[in-house]
Amino acid sequence: MVHAQSLTKKYGDFTAVDGIDFEVAPGESFGLLGPNGAGKSTTMRMVGAVSSRTGGDLSVLGLDPDTHGPQIRAQLGVVPQEDNLDAELKVRDNLIVYGRYFGLSRAVCAARADELLDFAQLTEKAQAKVDDLSGGMKRRLTIARALINTPRVLMLDEPTTGLDPQARHVLWDRLFRLKEQGTTLVVTTHYMDEAEQLCDRLVVVDHGRIMAEGSPAALIREHSSREVVELRFGSTRNAAVAAELEGVGDRIEVLPDRILIYTPSGEDALEHVSRAGLHPTTSLVRRASLEDVFLRLTGRSLIE
Amino acid sequence: MSAPSLSTSPTTAAPVAAPHRRAALYVAEHQFRSMLNYKWTVVMVGVGTPLFYLLGIGLGLATLLDADLASGPGGPVPYVVFVAPALLASATVSVATEEFTYTVMSGFKWRRVFWGINATPVEPGSIVSGLVIAVAARMAFGSLLYLALMLAFGAVGDLWTVWLLPLVGVLGGLAFGLPLLAYASTLKDDNGQFAAVQRFVFTPLFLFSGTFYPLETLPSALHWIGWISPLWHASELGRVLSYGAVKPAWVTAVHVLVLLAFAIGGWLIARRTFTRRLR
Ligand SMILES: Nc1ncnc2c1ncn2[C@@H]1O[C@H](COP(=O)(O)OP(=O)(O)O)[C@@H](O)[C@H]1O
Ligand SMILES: [Mg+2]
16 A cells, blocks of 8 residues: 655755655554654655655555645545644534545535544534544544545554543544454554554654564564563662663663663562562563563653 | 444555546635634625725715816716725725735644645645635625625716626735735744734725825825735726726726736745645
């Protein structure tokens, strides 16, 4: 559905996207995971045929965005990072007006709008003003709007950033439903839990480059041990204690607020720690996540 | 609870919709829906402005004026007949100062609707065209109201050609408005530029480019204000059509050409600035 090779975008001297390669297959849920400024939105705009590339090859639905922008956009659904619903129109009218831009008749727009309001759980809000919606509802309306043209690929740029946990879960539930129906999704996020939840396969991006690629499980297997022990000794002591822990587990990361021990068995590592006579103020054993993968690959956390 | 097929499965090929020629009309339709939110402003301004001006001038100012300011083929015409076509033109120009400024800032920045449209098959140039269609329609509506009131007040001379006056109104409004649209689309922020346009461009033109008295009344050092003013060209053209103001045909042709040049030039630049900003 999407095929990118050495895809590059420069703004003046600054390279926002630095020669990335990726492929999105039909029915797949593909993710770009990376921190702020990694170049995710820039990539989405190039794929969405609203921003021309500086270099490389890009084909979307078999077409070149440089020459077939309108034809590509006709078959995409786009949920931008920043909502741009029309606050002067009512909820349902937002969908109808948008559908018209795809050349759909008013009758088709109206019928689709009702279906999609139902899907987005906004039927009761059909006649409400956009400004009266909560953040999560606005986001669901934006997703509904992106589906008005029955797109072949749905692109979501940070779908749940800024939402509270409950609203995120409602939204994820809707996206799962789309996945089940075979919709091709392209999602960007800087939340590792979102990437794990939504993506079949993802690329980890940083500074416009791809650091790793694979399914969430494969990435974790490849770049991290199975378990992680998190220890806190107080920010002043962490570094000193870490030196004493040398050799415990596969690898140790010292963060400003805690120490991470990567190990196949968290229990064993904890035992080691207490045998060494060290008493952390808090300790926790958890499964490794994409956050750990990112830390391993870049030396930084996803959310600073 | 959800419909069976919310999005096409990737295996069923969606029709490759061609970019459609009606894109600009969809944008205009959207703008009309927005205008419905301030429909009473549109109507009140449309009716109120001419009513007050024509009443005030017809009943008040005109009775104080002895001098014949202007004449048509049949001799001198009443002051209100002289001034009405210029007022009609300034009404559409005044619509332009709103619709091609705040509406544009809203589209790019406040409501951000242009960015939403941008993700559809609609191209930036069609967004411009759609705005122009919607605003021109509002100008035509205002002009028609003005004309109706002019007829009611007997403020017209030539009943054969006066029907073209709304056309002149729209042309004048666009000649002033489209360069303004081009300018507005380059602004990232409104730091009072639009208020400045009102105060330092529109108002001086309204007062100094032959609206209330012939341009020739001003010292000749100030005539250039009229020559570069779309408002003056529209007013003069309107006078020819409204009461047959006597002037050589080439002068009328120049008025039309200048207005077209402003409008087309502004349109082309606006298309470029929109494209540059959205792509
Ligand atoms: N229009 C632009 N002009 C200049 N720099 C830009 C522009 N858009 C984005 N950038 C820069 O490109 C980098 C990547 O931005 P973006 O794609 O928005 O990252 P992300 O979505 O991953 O947070 C950032 O450093 C950003 O400042
Ligand atoms: Mg972004």
